Amino acid sequence: MTSLRFIINTSLMLALASIVGCFGGSKRGSDDGVIEIVNASYDPTRELYQEINAAFIDDYQQKHGKTVKVTQSHGGSGSQARSVIDGLEADVVTLALAGDINAIAKKQLIAADWEKRLPDNSAPYTSTIVFVVRDGNPKAIKDWDDLAKPGVKVITPNPKISGGARWNFLAAWGYVTLHKKGSDAEAQDLVGRIYRNVVKLDTGARGSAQTFIKNKLGDVFISWENEAILAQREVPDQKLAIIYPSASILAEPAVAVVAQNVDERGTRAVAEAYLQFLYTDAAQDIIGKNTYRPRNATYQKKYAATLPTIPLFTIREVAGGWAEAQQRFFSDGGVFDRIFSLKK
Amino acid sequence: MEFNKSVREDPWYLRVPLILFSVLFIGIMVIGPMVNVFAQGLELGLGVAFAAMAHPHALHALQLTLTAAVIAIVLNVTFGIAVAWAIARFRFRGKAVLTSLIDLPFSVSPVIAGLIFVLLFGAYGFIGPLELSPVAQRIGNTIILGFVGLVLAWLNSEFNLLSFAFRPRWARLILVLGFAGLGCIQPVTDLDRIQIVFAVPGVVLATAFVTFPFVARELIPVMEAIGPEEEEAARTLGASGWQMFWYVTLPNMKWGLLYGVLLCNARAIGEFGAVNVVSGKLAGRTDTLPIYIEKLYQGFGAVQTASAFAISSLLCCLALLTLVFKTYLEWKNRQYLLEQVKKGAS
């Protein structure tokens, strides 16, 4: 009986400690002089913002003598936008595409002219869409057409959920309509055949990367350039190769301050400084190092070896803008839905 | 005797394959995956595994997971006792419907469980974030912590934990009043606006929802099996309602109660789908262990994968511990019931 009493006694103490800890720990704010901001971002930026946050915290400490803490939240770009609309207390959003920030702006949480508030349409870095293939490129993938060949297993996330996946989809579409000057029907044919080759549609870019790398599924993974290079570096033993198609899309992940949240919490100054910091030399260097494409010409040159120049078209050229792209390609009964309902 | 045996004894050509099949089935379906978790977690050695567990975000996730589990257990134990008392001791119309409704969260897909709380407490939800006056906060705290004191007081009187310092009656008074007083002094938050979804309360609510049926489902059959005779006797002997509850009902149901708590705890610690929808995934703030594991699993490189499996092993150990405790409780309960039967016979 004494052993039972001991077990119950210990577990009681643990329960007590956790309750007290919870009540003590749930207080937050700027009591201890630390200003906390929350950055809601999309999946692949985990490593990038880890480094940028550290640099920003030092920088802000030096310039303003205040300690800042940046809490990250990562998820699918669309899911993050929805969470912010539903009340996720993010001070800044750094999402995969402007369309998702527009969605938040429509609910008046972000200023309507957010794109003009920062240089380069509020997109401090860009990227593009490339292919990752296995050691030696056994299926001889060179361009978008090769993805549609029978028997090629393609990995890409679900464009209805993931922001990166939308860039993938639009890159393939733009390749036909802009680069090859083909018709919409031809584009639909090629994109349809590519997506019918997809063997796993994950819910996010990171999920797809793990499917390709850890579960070794598929012959080619359509990916963010930065994810592709990161994967190649982090998993050297798989000897993954990166294939640049003859043309791809200029992906412009965008950033904005969530006006309503920063005004409520009094963090506007820090939040704005944080986004402006992304355009500084220090941050642009980190951006290039993390294999995103910097906006700053100096750092573009510095990282030109890892980030080669290829013909890139923009979302405006492909579809006119995000609202149109969303409506035409990814809404109910849109092009993407038709690809999967045609399939028998 | 020999006749008995031969009736049930299956021939070896039946027995051996069946045993082999069972062992193989459980081996492939249960033991294989479990061993795999540990093997993957230790692939890069113990150092990596411990480093993964000692990461501040992992520790915070552990704390949040346990906190949510404890609160969910407290809420569901209260409900379980109340509903078991009503169902097992009284007849009323709609009892069958109530019994079905208790099971409802069991079959609701966790994603839907998360979704409903977003629909309710999201910024554009039916209710939205809660606005609380300071007085309301303190009243709420007093009730919650007072209740915690009540549970501790029961545990104390049942297992006599504080006997070294206080007499039982004083201990009970101190625990209840002390905790209630603590709630009066210490507000839960400094904010007058309580964010529910994408914050800790949402995680707690979602956890409480998915673990809703466990305690009640365990207690109802236990209460029905025990029957009302002892309680009626206590009443006839002049016990007040609370005295009867305190000295007869609770001690009678204690093993069933602990068993329900155990199941509730296991599910609470492991909940993924519902918490995933409501947590907002703020690193070091609203990440629970399963969500933190998913994050690690999605990282590149062998270290991240090994870390994900190392923390999974931690949860696996918790699960195994639960099983050990459960086996112990079942044994204890059987002994208790045997005692009762003996008592009844004599």
Added chain:
Amino acid sequence: MAGQKRRALPGFGLSLGYSLFYLSVLVLIPLAGCFIKASNLSWEQFWHAVSDPVAVAAYQLSFSTSIIAALLNSFTGLIVAWVLVRYDFPGKKLLDALIDLPLALPTAVAGITFANLYGSEGWFGQHLMFLDPDGFVGHWFSEDGWFGSTLFTLDTRARGGPLAIVVVLMFVGIPFVIRSVQPVLAEFEIAQEEAAVSLGASRWQTFRYVILPALLPAWLTGLALAYARGLGEYGSVIFVADGIPGKTLIPPVLIIAKLEEFDHARGAFKYEEAAAIASVVLTMSFITLVLINLLERWSKKFEPSEA
């Protein structure tokens, strides 16, 4: 009379009142919110959302994999319960205790482990490559294979496909059938078996006509519980399923996809449609639940009286 006597105990109003309050606040009101949200749609919009071919395929996938996993579990569960009750062998206690592991193990952990185990380099997956479309069994069932081209095609892959979902659902459902059947089998009166044997029944006849009917209610309850558990499962399936719309996409993922779909024309996310699909799934699970409860009540008639 008994009713009168029972009322002598106190606390009926308090306990029932509190139960109903808590039930309403935590379960009923939030669930009602889902239906209310869905009711913002017109009937045509609702029907359009829930009868979308991708959605229908998702319900079918969820129901078929759950029922197959539950059926498989019901047979293996019966055997394991039989072995645990009737036979003695070393390690039996351990086996018995491990049966409950799927209840205690977080589903996300189960998900990543199964994805790892059955991956092409996993412990099991590397030996199951013959199930892939390029492997001999997989090819046989594929469009080009004999079975696939003459009868119907079947996705036999050990990972990502319906089979993988069935396997992981079997894992989460293991305890239910075993734990339902085990106590009934353990308490089965030996006298009945002796009677059957003395009347000249063979062992198989004794099992078929004496033991099995007595087990049936508990067996069905276990099956139904395993089925309900599979229907609601998300955490583990999300890690193993491919998520191809119309093929391996489960309803919860579809609900999340709907949530994430921004309708720029209306300037809002499609919450109503997500709620519509959710309410269909909810209604179906509730029907399952009512059936389980009816089954349990029916099975109580078979139980020997406690006294």
